[in-house]
Amino acid sequence: MARIIVQEAEFDIAAEMAALTASRTDIGALASFTGICRADEGLAAMVLEHYPGMTERAMARIAAEAEGRWPLTGCTLIHRVGRLPPGAPIVLVLTASGHRGAALDACAFLMDWLKTRAPFWKREEFTAGHARWVEARAEDDAAAERW
Amino acid sequence: MQILYFAWVREKTGCGGEEITLPAEVRDVGGLMRHLAALSPGHAAAFANPAVIRAAVNQDFATSGDLVTNGDEVAFFPPVTGG
Numbered sequence: 001m002a003r004i005i006v007q008e009a010e011f012d013i014a015a016e017m018a019a020l021t022a023s024r025t026d027i028g029a030l031a032s033f034t035g036i037c038r039a040d041e042g043l044a045a046m047v048l049e050h051y052p053g054m055t056e057r058a059m060a061r062i063a064a065e066a067e068g069r070w071p072l073t074g075c076t077l078i079h080r081v082g083r084l085p086p087g088a089p090i091v092l093v094l095t096a097s098g099h100r101g102a103a104l105d106a107c108a109f110l111m112d113w114l115k116t117r118a119p120f121w122k123r124e125e126f127t128a129g130h131a132r133w134v135e136a137r138a139e140d141d142a143a144a145e146r147w
Numbered sequence: 148m149q150i151l152y153f154a155w156v157r158e159k160t161g162c163g164g165e166e167i168t169l170p171a172e173v174r175d176v177g178g179l180m181r182h183l184a185a186l187s188p189g190h191a192a193a194f195a196n197p198a199v200i201r202a203a204v205n206q207d208f209a210t211s212g213d214l215v216t217n218g219d220e221v222a223f224f225p226p227v228t229g230g
Contacts, residue, residue: 035230048229051203051222051224054203054206054207054222091229115230116227118227119222119224121224121225121228121229122228122229123154135226136226
């Protein structure tokens with residue numbers, strides 16, 4: 001059963017990793033991905049909006065898909081919403097498994113599907129005062145399709 | 148039925164959502180988009196290019212041919228950009 005969280009607050013990566021391995025000795029690999037708000041030219045902040053209710057459902061479905069494809073002992077998906085400045089962590093994916101292949105592949109799969117199948121939208125606010133909605137990228141769709 | 152809008156679809160329609168009564172002749176998501184587009188100039192702008200709008204019926208992704216009924220929650224939004 002995956003741990004699925006949507007929150008405004010920053011997440012504690014070390015604590016989340018420790019929670020997945022606590023009191024277990026069957027885990028040989030713990031993979032992690034952290035998405036960070038990159039300071040693109042003139043970016044003041046990223047504002048993340050989501051569809052409460054559907055977001056959690058979609059994330060749970062994506063996690064269940066990963067658990068069906070790889071022998072995971074644990075999985076954590078945390079996605080932040082609200083206004084995030086450059087340098088702020090946005091998303092955390094953790095996967096634990098007996099071996100690294102499953103953990104690494106499941107982690108990459110979860111990120112690819114999160115980007116294309118969970119209802120989040122990013123709006124970029126610039127220091128000059130203007131703002132724009134981030135457009136979906138064909139490369140992200142292609143990355144999600146490869147699984 | 149409950150209609151929800153997100154991201155720039157919300158900005159263009161000018162509201163996060165609205166309660167409407169589904170007209171008898173509207174049967175699917177595509178028809179609902181055409182119906183909503185006629186509600187105001189903002190709605191018309193939001194739905195001007197249906198190809199760039201995504202939808203969900205009762206919190207599951209849906210396509211224009213999927214059926215809708217009066218008790219449904221239907222959301223319209225741009226392609227997702229999380230992660």
